[in-house]
Amino acid sequence: MIFNAGSYMTAETPQQNLPEDDHVMRHIAKNRIRRDASGHVVGINSQAFRTRPTDNGALSVNWLEWFRKPTENDNIKVSIHVLRNTRNIGPHDAFGIGQVKKIKEVCRSRSKQVRIVHAPSRENPAHSTILRLEQDDIILQEALADEAFCQLIQNKDI
Amino acid sequence: MTDMQQLINPQPYHSCVFSQLTKLHNDNVSSAFNSTAINTISAEQTKPLNKNCSLNERLYEATARIKILIAKLSMHMEQEWRSNLFRQIDFLHTPEDWQEEDAPANTESFANFLKALLDIKPHLLPGLGLTYEGNIIAAWTTGKDRLTLEFLPNGHVQWVMSICAENEAERLGGKVAVSRLRERLSNNDLQRWFVHDSRNATTESA
Numbered sequence: 389m390i391f392n393a394g395s396y397m398t399a400e401t402p403q404q405n406l407p408e409d410d411h412v413m414r415h416i417a418k419n420r421i422r423r424d425a426s427g428h429v430v431g432i433n434s435q436a437f438r439t440r441p442t443d444n445g446a447l448s449v450n451w452l453e454w455f456r457k458p459t460e461n462d463n464i465k466v467s468i469h470v471l472r473n474t475r476n477i478g479p480h481d482a483f484g485i486g487q488v489k490k491i492k493e494v495c496r497s498r499s500k501q502v503r504i505v506h507a508p509s510r511e512n513p514a515h516s517t518i519l520r521l522e523q524d525d526i527i528l529q530e531a532l533a534d535e536a537f538c539q540l541i542q543n544k545d546i
Numbered sequence: 547m548t549d550m551q552q553l554i555n556p557q558p559y560h561s562c563v564f565s566q567l568t569k570l571h572n573d574n575v576s577s578a579f580n581s582t583a584i585n586t587i588s589a590e591q592t593k594p595l596n597k598n599c600s601l602n603e604r605l606y607e608a609t610a611r612i613k614i615l616i617a618k619l620s621m622h623m624e625q626e627w628r629s630n631l632f633r634q635i636d637f638l639h640t641p642e643d644w645q646e647e648d649a650p651a652n653t654e655s656f657a658n659f660l661k662a663l664l665d666i667k668p669h670l671l672p673g674l675g676l677t678y679e680g681n682i683i684a685a686w687t688t689g690k691d692r693l694t695l696e697f698l699p700n701g702h703v704q705w706v707m708s709i710c711a712e713n714e715a716e717r718l719g720g721k722v723a724v725s726r727l728r729e730r731l732s733n734n735d736l737q738r739w740f741v742h743d744s745r746n747a748t749t750e751s752a
Contacts (some may be wrong), residue, residue: 423673
């Protein structure tokens with residue numbers, strides 16, 4: 389079992405799979421946002437979904453429905469607020485949002501059976517991870533960028 | 547203002563520094579790909595950035611190295627290209643957005659990007675990005691179709707393209723030497739990516 393750095397789960401705590409219909413949000417650093425040559429935002433670059441060697445194949449996301457706010461927009465706002473308090477979020481950064489079911493479907497199309505599990509930390513109780521991603525699968529990363537995480541919200545807009 | 551400051555904040559771009567560099571390199575080399583300017587990056591430009599320096603200093607140094615590289619090739623580029631690349635590099639290295647664990651743009655990666663750019667000579671410049679390792683990402687987007695090139699410091703390019711046909715995305719990817727990139731992409735309709743199509747112009751502002 390892989391535990392995310394900062395997680396307060398213990399070896400005895402089972403990792404909860406996120407419901408298929410729920411959504412996750414990933415922080416997209418400014419330099420991984422896809423722009424045209426004029427600086428217009430046109431999407432997310434696939435490299436935003438590349439794990440670092442220290443990530444052990446686990447990609448950090450936030451579980452939006454964990455916040456149980458009345459609307460999806462409220463969940464998004466509170467998630468961004470939490471991320472701003474726990475990470476270095478710049479004015480030109482953004483957040484990609486994808487549905488759990490779609491993310492798994494996209495990964496299956498590349499023969500990857502990923503798990504998306506709740507991995508809360510003290511600072512971020514909605515923190516979750518996508519497990520079993522391979523660092524070198526550029527086509528899967530591209531599919532996550534242009535098909536699975538199809539909603540992009542710029543930090544400056546919230 | 548020193549020469550270095552002028553390169554980093556050119557005002558205007560046809561400053562005396564560029565003029566001098568252009569004269570120095572005005573040797574009528576037809577193929578920029580074979581230009582010695584791009585193939586002879588000095589050891590000074592590739593040595594690791596001093597980790598003891600502040601973040602601002604490291605970003606400043608990385609920006610300067612890349613702008614010097616662009617300036618060395620100014621004879622091969624239109625001023626519009628030069629100023630666009632300068633602007634994009636400045637934006638990538640903005641300190642207030644910087645992720646501490648990221649590496650600034652790698653000079654060798656950028657040199658490989660310039661080689662490819664001058665070899666392919668696209669009508670449209672790409673949007674630039676950076677991987678967390680400091681590799682240059684060049685992205686062309688035409689509607690739902692995407693071409694992404696990641697320039698590795700070792701002279702290779704990792705490419706991935708996504709083409710939407712009948713509401714289904716076809717994706718291809720691979721790794722190729724920068725010297726073979728144009729040939730590799732020509733199998734996939736170069737014009738799709740590199741020729742301007744006003745129908746796909748976006749209005750969303752960064």
